Amino acid sequence: MNTEEIMNLDKKYVMQTYGRYPLALKEGKGALVTDVEGKVYIDCFAGIAVNNVGHCHPKVVEAICNQSKKLIHTSNLYYTEPQVELAKLLADISVHEKSFFCNSGAEANEGAIKLARKFTGKGEIIAMENSFHGRTLAMITATGQHKYKKGFEPLPEGFKHVNYGDIDAVAENITDNTAAVLVEPIQGEGGVIVPPEGYLEDLKKLCQQEDVLLIFDEVQTGFGRTGEMFASQLFGVTPDITTVAKALGGGFPIGAVLANEEVGNAFEPGNHAATFGGNPLACTAAIAAINALVNESMLIKVKEIGGYLKYKLEEQAKLYGIVEEIRGFGMMLGMELSINCSEIAAEAREQGVLINCTADRVLRFLPPFVIDKGQIDTVTCVLESILQKLS
Numbered sequence: 001m002n003t004e005e006i007m008n009l010d011k012k013y014v015m016q017t018y019g020r021y022p023l024a025l026k027e028g029k030g031a032l033v034t035d036v037e038g039k040v041y042i043d044c045f046a047g048i049a050v051n052n053v054g055h056c057h058p059k060v061v062e063a064i065c066n067q068s069k070k071l072i073h074t075s076n077l078y079y080t081e082p083q084v085e086l087a088k089l090l091a092d093i094s095v096h097e098k099s100f101f102c103n104s105g106a107e108a109n110e111g112a113i114k115l116a117r118k119f120t121g122k123g124e125i126i127a128m129e130n131s132f133h134g135r136t137l138a139m140i141t142a143t144g145q146h147k148y149k150k151g152f153e154p155l156p157e158g159f160k161h162v163n164y165g166d167i168d169a170v171a172e173n174i175t176d177n178t179a180a181v182l183v184e185p186i187q188g189e190g191g192v193i194v195p196p197e198g199y200l201e202d203l204k205k206l207c208q209q210e211d212v213l214l215i216f217d218e219v220q221t222g223f224g225r226t227g228e229m230f231a232s233q234l235f236g237v238t239p240d241i242t243t244v245a246k247a248l249g250g251g252f253p254i255g256a257v258l259a260n261e262e263v264g265n266a267f268e269p270g271n272h273a274a275t276f277g278g279n280p281l282a283c284t285a286a287i288a289a290i291n292a293l294v295n296e297s298m299l300i301k302v303k304e305i306g307g308y309l310k311y312k313l314e315e316q317a318k319l320y321g322i323v324e325e326i327r328g329f330g331m332m333l334g335m336e337l338s339i340n341c342s343e344i345a346a347e348a349r350e351q352g353v354l355i356n357c358t359a360d361r362v363l364r365f366l367p368p369f370v371i372d373k374g375q376i377d378t379v380t381c382v383l384e385s386i387l388q389k390l391s
């Protein structure tokens, strides 16, 4: 099928929930993807921070192929080796001891809220304005952006919102019934918003003082995206619960709620479940993806090549007045413009570079970690030609 045929079938048979780009992808390798017309693109978005280890990483492919011949699914009525192996690996690379496995970021956040309520016996959750936590009913409620909630009321109770970065507002909103504070250490979809100096540290102190759990939504920032395995390490802050998904499975759908032992033990048999959660195929893919991150020293590349990309973007910011700010860590970078950026992303796509425009005016860069300097040069060259025309 060509692009047009695929688009026509999508229009007829798929619910039109996505504002898709007119692009049908067929193959991916490393930092490159190819569309059905045979055109090759440098991917600077990695399936929204999912393909961290690159498209079709050979070890992930091999793991999925081998496991799929042995056992694909069992349900959680039985034990499997890949699930316990992955749980142990997550305990090794994170500050947490216990995992609950699910299938997506929203589902991980739902699990985290249930766990926090079960552990504390309290109901209220404090979340942030401009946040993003997923699309289930409770998670559009937790998300601090009106556009995701409109038309889907009534929404569940128990969520309050305060401005991200305002520690006093959190303190003022904590009550005797507050279970947890839910925060993205770096807001992703909201425009790559980095926390003010000391904010997450203060948040941790406040939560400890007030006996409130601190939940980090690391669905986007997790697994090396910021140059550390988890963004919490950038700030030296240990949350009580961390939610992960996106990059965990190297492209295969899987999510998890991670918690310290005491909190994790609040869940008892029957409290929470997911039919597909932690199934052997997903866990095998995740083990291979994490091992690739670690064994191929990818975090060093994230810092090095991500730093190079940030430097090149900063150079452009000096040259072109429409660039207001460059933000972010590692390979999670945002270029805030004074104008809407969707046309820029479209023009870059024409020229063979996939980037994303979020929060209207922020170009978001989330490349696979295997991207090389030459590819970064091509990306910034394409971007520069577009910025030049607009300035």
Ligand SMILES: *Cc1c(COP(=O)(O)O)cnc(C)c1O
Residues within 6 Å of the ligand: 103, 104, 105, 106, 107, 109, 132, 133, 134, 135, 184, 188, 189, 217, 218, 219, 220, 221, 245, 246
């Ligand atoms: C993408 C994202 C989610 C939602 O993940 P899904 O897998 O789409 O449910 C939640 N939180 C953050 C920070 C995200 O970036």
